[in-house]
Amino acid sequence: MSKILVAYFSASGITAKVAEMLAKTAGADLYEIKPEIPYTNDDLNWMNKNSRSSIEMSDKSSRPAIADKNADISGYDTILLGFPIWWYVAPTIINTFLESYDFSGKKIVLFATSGGSGFGKTVDGLKGSVSADTEIVEGKLLNGKLSESELKKWVESL
Numbered sequence: 001m002s003k004i005l006v007a008y009f010s011a012s013g014i015t016a017k018v019a020e021m022l023a024k025t026a027g028a029d030l031y032e033i034k035p036e037i038p039y040t041n042d043d044l045n046w047m048n049k050n051s052r053s054s055i056e057m058s059d060k061s062s063r064p065a066i067a068d069k070n071a072d073i074s075g076y077d078t079i080l081l082g083f084p085i086w087w088y089v090a091p092t093i094i095n096t097f098l099e100s101y102d103f104s105g106k107k108i109v110l111f112a113t114s115g116g117s118g119f120g121k122t123v124d125g126l127k128g129s130v131s132a133d134t135e136i137v138e139g140k141l142l143n144g145k146l147s148e149s150e151l152k153k154w155v156e157s158l
Contacts, residue, residue, distance in 0.1 A: 008082035088120030
């Protein structure tokens with residue numbers, strides 16, 4: 001099995017819990033994608049058109065700054081990339097992360113948490129942020145109670 005990195009963005013802590021469990025199950029390293037300016041509850045109010053997340057998601061060129069740009073991804077073949085689904089796609093901070101590193105020749109498998117929507121056009125929305133020889137695949141929505149055996153089976157299938 002190739003060396004795996006679980007990289008994730010979590011605005012409210014839900015995706016973080018899933019990522020930690022996934023990394024433990026997969027025997028993978030863990031890396032948190034932290035925004036330079038953390039999101040507040042008001043920032044995440046998707047019902048407010050003027051909230052930070054609403055403004056970012058309405059502008060596909062938005063690239064929220066990340067706090068740490070020193071992740072060493074060179075030693076990983078596979079990156080499990082997790083995030084909450086916002087407006088049927090990945091938050092634009094995921095594009096920031098992908099554009100900050102060279103993922104050439106790597107496989108990126110997406111996982112997400114969601115209150116109800118699926119991946120939508122997430123893969124298409126992220127492909128432009130990596131080189132043509134980077135493989136991005138839709139992975140799995142990891143909501144609710146997850147058993148280690150289910151996660152292990154999914155990781156082994158990659």
